[in-house]
Amino acid sequence: MSGNLPGGRIEAALQLSGGAQNRAVLESWQRCEERFGLAHDTLRRPEVMPESQTRQLRDRNGRLYHHAHDLVRTLYRKIDASGYAVFLTDNSGVILDSVAAHSLLPSFRTNGLLPGAVWSEEREGTNGIGTCIVEGRPITIHKDEHFLSQHSVLTCTAAPVFDPDGKVCSVLDVSAVRDDIKRTDCLRVRGMVADYADALERILFFDERAGDVILHLHPEARHVGSTRDAMISIAPDGKINGATSTARRILAAANNSTDIADMFEMDVDALLSKFTAQDGGNSSAMALNIAGGGVLFGSVTMPERMRRHYVGRSTPIASRTPAPARKIAQIADRDPALRRIYDIGTRLHARDINILMSGETGSGKEYLARHIHEATLGKSRNFVAINCAALPEGLIENELFGHAGGAFTGAARDGFGGRIREANGGTLFLDEIGDMPLAAQGRLLRVLESRKVEPLGSTKSVPVDFRLICASNVDLGQAVADGKFREDLLYRIKGARLAVPPLRERSDIVDVIGRLLAALSNDYVECSDEVIRLLTRHQWPGNVRELINVLQYASVFAENGVIEGDHLPDDFRIETIKPATSARDAIERAEEGALRQLLDDHHWHISNTAKALGIGRNTLYRRMARLGIERR
Numbered sequence: 001m002s003g004n005l006p007g008g009r010i011e012a013a014l015q016l017s018g019g020a021q022n023r024a025v026l027e028s029w030q031r032c033e034e035r036f037g038l039a040h041d042t043l044r045r046p047e048v049m050p051e052s053q054t055r056q057l058r059d060r061n062g063r064l065y066h067h068a069h070d071l072v073r074t075l076y077r078k079i080d081a082s083g084y085a086v087f088l089t090d091n092s093g094v095i096l097d098s099v100a101a102h103s104l105l106p107s108f109r110t111n112g113l114l115p116g117a118v119w120s121e122e123r124e125g126t127n128g129i130g131t132c133i134v135e136g137r138p139i140t141i142h143k144d145e146h147f148l149s150q151h152s153v154l155t156c157t158a159a160p161v162f163d164p165d166g167k168v169c170s171v172l173d174v175s176a177v178r179d180d181i182k183r184t185d186c187l188r189v190r191g192m193v194a195d196y197a198d199a200l201e202r203i204l205f206f207d208e209r210a211g212d213v214i215l216h217l218h219p220e221a222r223h224v225g226s227t228r229d230a231m232i233s234i235a236p237d238g239k240i241n242g243a244t245s246t247a248r249r250i251l252a253a254a255n256n257s258t259d260i261a262d263m264f265e266m267d268v269d270a271l272l273s274k275f276t277a278q279d280g281g282n283s284s285a286m287a288l289n290i291a292g293g294g295v296l297f298g299s300v301t302m303p304e305r306m307r308r309h310y311v312g313r314s315t316p317i318a319s320r321t322p323a324p325a326r327k328i329a330q331i332a333d334r335d336p337a338l339r340r341i342y343d344i345g346t347r348l349h350a351r352d353i354n355i356l357m358s359g360e361t362g363s364g365k366e367y368l369a370r371h372i373h374e375a376t377l378g379k380s381r382n383f384v385a386i387n388c389a390a391l392p393e394g395l396i397e398n399e400l401f402g403h404a405g406g407a408f409t410g411a412a413r414d415g416f417g418g419r420i421r422e423a424n425g426g427t428l429f430l431d432e433i434g435d436m437p438l439a440a441q442g443r444l445l446r447v448l449e450s451r452k453v454e455p456l457g458s459t460k461s462v463p464v465d466f467r468l469i470c471a472s473n474v475d476l477g478q479a480v481a482d483g484k485f486r487e488d489l490l491y492r493i494k495g496a497r498l499a500v501p502p503l504r505e506r507s508d509i510v511d512v513i514g515r516l517l518a519a520l521s522n523d524y525v526e527c528s529d530e531v532i533r534l535l536t537r538h539q540w541p542g543n544v545r546e547l548i549n550v551l552q553y554a555s556v557f558a559e560n561g562v563i564e565g566d567h568l569p570d571d572f573r574i575e576t577i578k579p580a581t582s583a584r585d586a587i588e589r590a591e592e593g594a595l596r597q598l599l600d601d602h603h604w605h606i607s608n609t610a611k612a613l614g615i616g617r618n619t620l621y622r623r624m625a626r627l628g629i630e631r632r
């Protein structure tokens with residue numbers, strides 16, 4: 001290091017920093033001086049690109065900007081300390097996105113931290129963003145460690161985001177313009193920034209390598225398919241054409257293999273056949289021997305066309321040596337759209353990707369969730385279903401998170417573990433999640449982020465490991481806009497969205513009727529042709545649940561095992577039979593009368609009336625509004 005560096009500042013840097021940090025800061029200072037010709041007291045205005053150029057840059061980094069958007073905001077909320085701002089940059093240190101408290105924007109801007117600003121080392125000297133790009137690892141540049149004195153008010157903690165080729169494609173940075181920040185304060189922030197950078201890397205990897213075979217690896221079988229595994233993408237010729245940073249470390253340990261054949265001593269064909277020979281490629285983790293010694297557990301995700309290719313080829317082998325393979329629970333439904341959702345859901349659930357189902361009430365969201373759970377984790381694992389709309393606001397947190405003994409008046413002496421803990425090792429299904437109160441949403445988010453539950457009244461958190469499927473029949477995007485649902489939670493739960501078709505749009509309704517009748521009665525019951533015609537023409541606002549109620553009712557009256565038109569419930573017939581013959585408002589008047597009567601019968605108890613109709617409460621409210629019936 002040359003003699004013209006101000007001794008006091010460099011000593012401060014040496015004292016304040018750990019070993020690796022020392023080296024990084026000192027080497028960076030060296031670069032600043034020798035390569036970039038900077039001086040400590042250089043005073044310069046920040047270089048900020050014009051708005052139009054910044055926009056172009058965002059477009060060029062469209063995927064990154066899109067995927068990072070929610071993540072940057074969640075990180076900002078999670079840091080939860082005043083004075084910090086979060087920044088996202090491109091691969092050369094240009095800020096693309098930022099989140100900060102409104103009141104602090106002027107001070108960040110004055111210090112050059114704003115969209116469009118260039119934070120390369122070359123331009124701004126040693127700094128969180130620029131030095132992180134050079135070092136390719138998380139780093140904190142604390143006040144005086146900045147090379148330019150004008151930046152010594154800043155404390156910046158940054159982590160790199162890598163693309164599948166292992167190059168830094170972005171930096172996530174958390175900065176503060178505050179005098180009182182100590183280096184040790186940054187440790188917590190550093191862990192979080194690194195975790196979020198890692199999450200962003202995985203999202204980008206999945207997106208960019210969607211058409212390739214992805215091999216998931218982990219030394220422990222239970223972490224394969226979770227967010228902790230390492231991912232390698234494989235080209236058809238067996239060449240490794242992408243890897244996450246964790247996977248790169250595994251590759252380095254396996255003699256920096258660039259080919260699957262070098263890594264596992266089997267070619268790509270043999271590897272994929274090995275996976276698909278068992279359960280058509282949906283199998284759980286399998287042990288793989290690493291060339292040169294060691295074992296890793298792995299599983300593969302592959303595009304559907306390839307899976308079919310391998311499954312097809314492996315069939316003869318399987319038939320020659322019948323394997324006692326675990327039987328995958330199949331759904332009996334024949335509707336192609338529903339089967340496709342089941343198929344996709346099963347693959348995503350096996351990869352621990354959160355699923356958000358939408359669909360009308362009674363369309364079978366819970367039914368599908370349960371079958372997806374059974375197909376991936378098996379019947380022996382817990383499937384815990386909670387209807388968030390059915391739990392009173394004061395009880396939901398207790399139900400979900402449990403409580404410590406004596407946490408509140410009336411609490412069980414030994415405490416209550418909570419339903420989330422019951423789901424440990426299995427699946428948690430949260431129905432009507434849009435109805436979850438905001439306070440519970442915050443706690444749930446913390447559980448999802450930390451994978452730990454803290455029961456009410458306790459400071460001890462308990463680790464939990466469960467897969468999540470949520471369902472909603474309200475538009476959660478709208479609920480976010482209305483301030484009723486947390487955006488960060490929506491980001492978390494919406495890993496993949498599946499839209500369950502309403503019964504009226506299904507092609508297998510006659511088949512469903514037959515299956516339900518067989519399940520409902522010990523005796524053989526069938527529908528007359530007229531009833532089949534009526535049932536297939538009905539709009540089914542309450543979907544399968546409504547169909548079950550109608551069939552249950554009708555089969556009681558069916559003589560000789562045949563359901564005729566007059567065995568159907570009255571309100572069903574009002575809706576189904578009259579529309580064909582009456583004018584629209586006459587129908588509505590009849591419907592209104594029938595509904596009022598039913599509400600009277602149930603003392604205007606909404607849930608009971610909805611139950612009697614075989615529809616959900618929300619559908620009933622909508623129907624009442626349509627018919628101009630006000631709640632009493």
Ligand SMILES: Nc1ncnc2c1ncn2[C@@H]1O[C@H](COP(=O)(O)OP(=O)(O)OP(=O)(O)O)[C@@H](O)[C@H]1O
Nearest residue numbers: 333360361362363364365366367431473544545616
């Ligand atoms: N495809 C199906 N085959 C047989 N039964 C089904 C099917 N889909 C749903 N059901 C049955 O219909 C009833 C309602 O289904 P489910 O509870 O899964 O609907 P949902 O969409 O979760 O409703 P909600 O939004 O009101 O909670 C359940 O009794 C379920 O077992």
